[in-house]
Amino acid sequence: MAHTRILLRGWAFNLRSAVNSMTIRAPKAERVGVVLVFVVSAVGWMPGFRAIAWAQQVGSITQFSGSAQLHRAGAVQNPAVGTVVDLHDQLSTLANSSATVTLADKSTLSLSQMTTLTFDENVISGGTRQRTLVGLLSGAVSSVITTAMSGGNPTFQINTPNAQVGVRGTNFVTTYSEGKARPGYEGCQRYTDVIVHEGTVVVTNRSKPGQVVDVAGGFETTVPCLLPPLIAGPIGLGGGSSSPPAAGVPPPSGHAPIVIKQ
DSSP states (O other), X not given: OOOOEEEETTEEXXXXXXXXXXXXXXXXXXXXXXXXXXXXXXXXXXXXXXHHHHOOEEEEEEEEESXXXXXXXXXXXXXXXXXXXXXXOEEEEOTTOEEEEEETTXXXXXXXXXOEEEEEEEXXXXXXXXXXXXXXXXXXXEEEOSOOEEXXXXXXXXXXXXXXXXXXXXXXXXXXXXXXXXXXXXXXOEEEEEEEEESEEEEEETTEEEEXXXXXXXXXXXXXXXXXXXXXXXXXXXXXXXXXXOOOOOOOTTSOOOOOOO
C-alpha cells in the first residue's frame, strides 16, 4: 500500500516510516492510536498551523478612511479596503479615521474615529450567520443589521465594559466613553449610550442583567457605571446622547445628584 503522506505548508511527512518502529508488535487498535497521536503532535508543532486551521472569517473591511490598526494573534497590521476580519481580531481606528466592516449577511458595523472593536464570537450554520458578538472597548460604532432575529433569538450583540446591547432592531449606534464625569453623576466616569434609529434594542447593565430597558426606534438610553439603563427617551431629549462624546443626562428634576462608585 502506498505510503500515506500529509502535505502541510510545503512539508511532507511519511507517517508509515515514522511510526513503524512504534507499532511493529502492537495490536491494530493500538497502532491506529499511535498514528493519531503522532499526527496531532506533528500538526500542533508546525509554526502557524493552528492559526491557519482555526481562523474564521467574520467579515471584511468595505469602507476605510485615515489610519487604523488590526491586531491578530499578537501581530499588528495596517488594514485597507478588502482586508479580511477574523474571529478574535481587534480593530482600532485612529484620529480622523473611520472603517466599515461588512458581515456575511451584508450587515455593517461602521467604526468612528478613536474606536476599538473586538470580534469575540461568530456562529455560522448552513452558510447563514446565526450569532455575532462584538466588544466595544472605546468610541462609537453604528450597526445596520440585516437579520436581527433568527429562530426567535437575536443574532447580534454588543458588549461594552459596563453594558450589554442585545439587538432586535436593525439600525442603531452604540458609544462607550470613560474618564470624565457627567452632570448629575458625580463619581461615574464610564458611560454606554445607545441610540436606536430603527427597530428595537434591548439594553442592560452587565452587573445587573435582570434590569432591562427596551429602546425603540427614535429613542435612546444611557448606562452609567454600575447603574441600570436610564428609561428610554426621544433622541436628543431622553436617556442618552445623540453623538459622542456624550453630554450626559442629569437625574430627573427634584432628585439630588447621584454619587456613583466605579
